[in-house]
Amino acid sequence: MKVSNSPLLSVKELVKYFPVKRSMFSRSVKFLKAVDGVSFEVWQGENIAIVGESGCGKTTLGRMLCGIIPPTKGTIEYEGEPMSKVDKKQFVSVVQPIFQDPYSALNPVMNVRQILSKPFKLHDIDFNDETLCSLLEQVGLSPPRSFLKRYPHQLSGGQRQRIVIARALALNPKLAVCDEPVSGLDPTVQILILNLLRKFQQMYRTTYLIISHDIRLVKSICQRTMVMYLGKIVEVGPTGDVLQRPFHPYTKSLLQSFPSRDPDDTSWVDNPPIFGDVPSAIDPPSGCGFRTRCPLAVEECALKNPTLTTCGPNHYVACHVVLDGLKVGGSH
Amino acid sequence: MIWRFIIKRVALSFITVLTVVLLSFMIIKLAPGDPAVLLAGAGATPEYLKAVREAYGLNLPITQQLTIYLTSVLTGNLGHSITYSRTVIDVILGRLIPTVLLATTSSIIAIAGGIFLGLFSAAKPNSLRDELINISSLVLFSIPVFWLGLFMILAFAVNIPLFPTGGMASTTPPTGLYAILDVVWHMVLPVATLSAVFFGIYARLTRGGLLQALSMNYSVAARAKGLSEREILYHHALRNSLLPIISLAGTQINLIIGALVLVENIFSWPGLGTLIVQGFLHRDYPLTTGLLIFFAIITALMNLFADILNAIVDPRIRSSVGE
Amino acid sequence: MKKLSFHGFQLIPVKGRAILPLILLAPIILFAVFAYQIAPYNPLQTGVGESLSPPSSRNFMGTDQLGEDIFSQVVHGSRVALYVGITSSLITVFLALVIGTVAGYLGGMVDEVLMRFTDVVLSIPSFILIIFIVILFGSSINVITLVIGVVSWPSMARVVRARVLSFKEQEFVLAAKALGANPLNVMLFEILPNIWLGIIPAITLQIGNGILTEAGLSFLGLGDPNVASWGRILYLASTAIYLGCWWGVLFPGLAIIVTIISFNLLGDVLGTSLSPK
Numbered sequence: 001m002k003v004s005n006s007p008l009l010s011v012k013e014l015v016k017y018f019p020v021k022r023s024m025f026s027r028s029v030k031f032l033k034a035v036d037g038v039s040f041e042v043w044q045g046e047n048i049a050i051v052g053e054s055g056c057g058k059t060t061l062g063r064m065l066c067g068i069i070p071p072t073k074g075t076i077e078y079e080g081e082p083m084s085k086v087d088k089k090q091f092v093s094v095v096q097p098i099f100q101d102p103y104s105a106l107n108p109v110m111n112v113r114q115i116l117s118k119p120f121k122l123h124d125i126d127f128n129d130e131t132l133c134s135l136l137e138q139v140g141l142s143p144p145r146s147f148l149k150r151y152p153h154q155l156s157g158g159q160r161q162r163i164v165i166a167r168a169l170a171l172n173p174k175l176a177v178c179d180e181p182v183s184g185l186d187p188t189v190q191i192l193i194l195n196l197l198r199k200f201q202q203m204y205r206t207t208y209l210i211i212s213h214d215i216r217l218v219k220s221i222c223q224r225t226m227v228m229y230l231g232k233i234v235e236v237g238p239t240g241d242v243l244q245r246p247f248h249p250y251t252k253s254l255l256q257s258f259p260s261r262d263p264d265d266t267s268w269v270d271n272p273p274i275f276g277d278v279p280s281a282i283d284p285p286s287g288c289g290f291r292t293r294c295p296l297a298v299e300e301c302a303l304k305n306p307t308l309t310t311c312g313p314n315h316y317v318a319c320h321v322v323l324d325g326l327k328v329g330g331s332h
Numbered sequence: 333m334i335w336r337f338i339i340k341r342v343a344l345s346f347i348t349v350l351t352v353v354l355l356s357f358m359i360i361k362l363a364p365g366d367p368a369v370l371l372a373g374a375g376a377t378p379e380y381l382k383a384v385r386e387a388y389g390l391n392l393p394i395t396q397q398l399t400i401y402l403t404s405v406l407t408g409n410l411g412h413s414i415t416y417s418r419t420v421i422d423v424i425l426g427r428l429i430p431t432v433l434l435a436t437t438s439s440i441i442a443i444a445g446g447i448f449l450g451l452f453s454a455a456k457p458n459s460l461r462d463e464l465i466n467i468s469s470l471v472l473f474s475i476p477v478f479w480l481g482l483f484m485i486l487a488f489a490v491n492i493p494l495f496p497t498g499g500m501a502s503t504t505p506p507t508g509l510y511a512i513l514d515v516v517w518h519m520v521l522p523v524a525t526l527s528a529v530f531f532g533i534y535a536r537l538t539r540g541g542l543l544q545a546l547s548m549n550y551s552v553a554a555r556a557k558g559l560s561e562r563e564i565l566y567h568h569a570l571r572n573s574l575l576p577i578i579s580l581a582g583t584q585i586n587l588i589i590g591a592l593v594l595v596e597n598i599f600s601w602p603g604l605g606t607l608i609v610q611g612f613l614h615r616d617y618p619l620t621t622g623l624l625i626f627f628a629i630i631t632a633l634m635n636l637f638a639d640i641l642n643a644i645v646d647p648r649i650r651s652s653v654g655e
Numbered sequence: 656m657k658k659l660s661f662h663g664f665q666l667i668p669v670k671g672r673a674i675l676p677l678i679l680l681a682p683i684i685l686f687a688v689f690a691y692q693i694a695p696y697n698p699l700q701t702g703v704g705e706s707l708s709p710p711s712s713r714n715f716m717g718t719d720q721l722g723e724d725i726f727s728q729v730v731h732g733s734r735v736a737l738y739v740g741i742t743s744s745l746i747t748v749f750l751a752l753v754i755g756t757v758a759g760y761l762g763g764m765v766d767e768v769l770m771r772f773t774d775v776v777l778s779i780p781s782f783i784l785i786i787f788i789v790i791l792f793g794s795s796i797n798v799i800t801l802v803i804g805v806v807s808w809p810s811m812a813r814v815v816r817a818r819v820l821s822f823k824e825q826e827f828v829l830a831a832k833a834l835g836a837n838p839l840n841v842m843l844f845e846i847l848p849n850i851w852l853g854i855i856p857a858i859t860l861q862i863g864n865g866i867l868t869e870a871g872l873s874f875l876g877l878g879d880p881n882v883a884s885w886g887r888i889l890y891l892a893s894t895a896i897y898l899g900c901w902w903g904v905l906f907p908g909l910a911i912i913v914t915i916i917s918f919n920l921l922g923d924v925l926g927t928s929l930s931p932k
Contacts, residue, residue, distance in 0.1 A: 066833045067832075068829050068833055089835055092833070092834055096834070097830065097833045099826040099830060100826070101826055104825045104826045104827060105826040105827055107827040107845055108849065109849055118834060118836075122836055122840070123835065164830075167830065167834075168830075344771070344774060344775075347775060348774070348775045348779070351775050351779070352779055352784075355779075355784075356787065359788055359791055359792075363791035363792055364792070470916070470919055470923065473919065474915040474916040474919050475912055475915075476867055476908070476911050476912070476915070478870075478871060478874045478893075479889065479904070479908040482893055482896060482908070483908070485896055486896060486901055486904055490896060490897060491899075497896075497897060586779075586780055586782075589782060589783060590781070590868075590871065593782060593783070593786075593875070594871055594875065597874075608783065608786060609786075612786060612790050612877055617791070620786070624780070624783050624784060627780040627783045628780055631779070635778045
């Protein structure tokens with residue numbers, strides 16, 4: 001009973017610091033705060049998106065969730081069980097990564113048969129060519145037998161990504177962490193891969209955690225969206241709300257920075273929505289991380305670190321100015 | 333910054349030498365036969381054997397033996413040579429000068445010649461002459477030094493008797509300035525042999541270094557200023573890659589020592605290379621152990637010198653010792 | 656041009672450059688395999704000809720001062736050379752792969768310690784160390800081969816480590832980890848297959864080095880006296896060189912040079928043509 005009541009994934013105060021060696025001789029070790037206190041939950045069947053600029057920690061977060069790198073602090077729970085306690089073999093069938101770069105995600109010296117049999121071999125599950133072929137058919141590669149002997153360099157980008165998906169979903173994981181699953185592909189192929197992910201969700205009830213900066217992808221497949229900036233979540237809520245009525249100034253500028261569909265609309269070039277570069281995650285600004293680039297920043301932002309506070313149904317934002325405005329306006 | 337690098341690097345050299353000392357101890361211990369007999373020589377009297385046992389503490393537990401061994405080595409005591417009945421240090425120092433003379437002369441000629449060839453080669457990369465120099469470098473590098481030495485003797489000492497077949501001086505050496513000329517005359521063939529082998533290596537190193545320098549930003553900038561390729565090559569690229577080339581040359585010391593031992597033996601050069609073979613033939617274990625440690629120190633010093641030179645030239649290296 | 660593919664590696668056409676070293680090596684390999692059929696005499700049997708006789712119809716590479724047939728020694732010498740070269744480089748490859756892969760993949764302290772150790776071994780004067788060990792343990796060909804293999808791993812281990820580092824963060828390695836593969840599995844089945852072809856150039860160079868080192872030892876008279884090594888022929892010839900014994904220098908020398916050049920060329924060619932795609 002406990003299992004069905006718990007969220008599929010629950011992350012509490014997750015932190016990942018990477019030690020930065022500035023030189024061989026300096027004693028003081030600095031830390032790159034890739035992920036700095038992130039908490040959220042993912043429920044079965046509810047796809048969640050993590051958006052943000054490159055370097056905001058979303059990839060690191062995804063890798064921690066897949067058990068590829070250990071967190072510095074905090075807990076990751078799957079169905080109420082801490083990740084450290086879940087049996088390694090069982091854990092693998094709970095969560096699997098789907099990688100960004102279909103070129104480096106497949107071992108160049110292994111053929112498709114070797115690549116796809118790896119999950120079965122590692123988990124002592126019986127399989128034969130039929131198993132592999134049906135897997136290939138499910139990801140839309142036919143005739144499947146002709147693919148078994150091919151090496152990655154003999155496949156196109158889209159075909160590679162299908163193999164990556166087939167490998168990740170071979171053991172029917174409950175959660176698939178997809179890091180930019182389509183960004184390396186042609187637009188037409190992107191749509192096909194997206195449909196494939198949808199199909200798998202319908203067939204196996206796989207839940208996706210999608211890491212992306214592609215708003216269209218997020219809109220089309222994710223129910224909830226999380227916005228990350230400098231290792232922290234700045235806004236989270238239902239995808240429609242976050243994308244249509246963003247509260248956080250960072251979310252607003254991030255959305256504006258995506259070119260509109262109108263090719264004649266060049267206003268985003270002349271009026272860049274965000275000024276300056278992302279500050280270093282080694283020495284992040286005090287208080288709110290975004291204040292150095294924020295058009296709304298006030299003194300308070302440098303003093304206090306804003307916490308996620310409700311600003312709408314299931315919608316949370318971490319910004320002093322916005323939250324103060326909501327209080328004054330009494331719209332809540 | 334640079335001082336911290338040097339201190340670290342010196343420590344590493346010290347550890348290297350220490351490792352060789354420990355290794356020599358271990359190997360002597362592992363070797364078949366009684367170490368006392370090994371150290372005293374097969375024909376030693378029982379009294380001398382006893383004395384050696386006590387001096388090295390061979391009856392004591394192994395850790396104490398090691399301590400005795402280490403302290404004696406660190407205080408410069410490498411034991412007594414069986415064949416020469418003198419201290420090993422004395423024997424080694426007595427043979428040092430001929431070896432240094434041969435090694436430095438050959439290295440200087442090889443480096444100068446190699447740089448010249450590399451420059452010639454890099455001036456027109458992938459041209460016919462570049463390809464020719466490249467192939468002949470490979471061929472030179474592939475010729476065993478001992479075969480080249482024999483060939484030299486056969487050609488220039490036996491068939492055309494221009495030079496002596498070996499040794500460092502004539503049996504009745506002339507006096508004054510002629511003594512120096514006599515040594516130079518004896519040096520020609522061994523030096524030619526040793527440097528020929530390393531021409532190829534240095535030419536390749538130079539070519540690589542120069543071509544890399546030519547692709548660097550300062551060369552691009554110089555080209556943009558309108559300097560000719562020739563000026564860039566000589567003034568910018570060569571100056572910037574000279575020190576790295578010399579320091580790379582220092583890292584070849586391991587190869588040089590091997591070649592030196594062979595060449596000295598071919599030409600009966602009275603240096604350390606012939607000494608170690610004599611030590612072998614007479615089963616003079618203290619002497620060969622001492623030579624091993626001595627060569628380890630020389631190698632460590634040369635590598636140290638090369639690395640420090642390199643660090644002065646290239647600041648990136650300072651932050652990653654030995655990388 | 657048709658691209659050859661081998662276990663996922665594309666062999667870029669080498670325009671016949673690889674053919675030259677292979678043609679040069681062919682007689683050496685033939686000698687080694689069919690030594691007993693080709694050599695007219697037992698290589699170490701004295702008195703099969705006049706002492707120090709120049710090439711003749713009876714001993715067509717001449718004889719040394721012990722009256723041994725030099726042609727038979729050259730033929731059998733190729734056996735010794737290939738045995739020493741290949742066996743010692745197999746030992747080297749094994750050590751280099753283990754140390755380089757473990758250091759590169761595990762990283763951190765393990766890497767630091769192993770790499771410092773590599774630095775230390777790299778700066779030991781190896782030829783002197785080999786002489787030292789051979790003095791104490793006797794100059795049997797197996798001791799010599801083993802020692803050559805054991806002292807030569809550091810530079811190859813560095814090459815291996817660098818390649819491991821370049822693969823370690825690749826997504827296919829992360830994928831294997833996420834599938835629950837342990838470090839040993841990742842190193843053996845994901846990373847190693849990607850690097851072993853890449854170190855083939857280093858292996859061929861090492862074969863050449865091994866052959867040269869053994870020949871050098873034998874040339875100094877420190878080699879295995881019971882084995883017909885090319886270096887031993889040169890050693891005997893060097894003492895008779897003043898008598899004009901050019902045949903004792905020329906023929907074994909040619910054998911060594913051809914073999915070394917072939918392996919070095921092979922390494923050169925393979926280095927530019929073997930690249931994983």
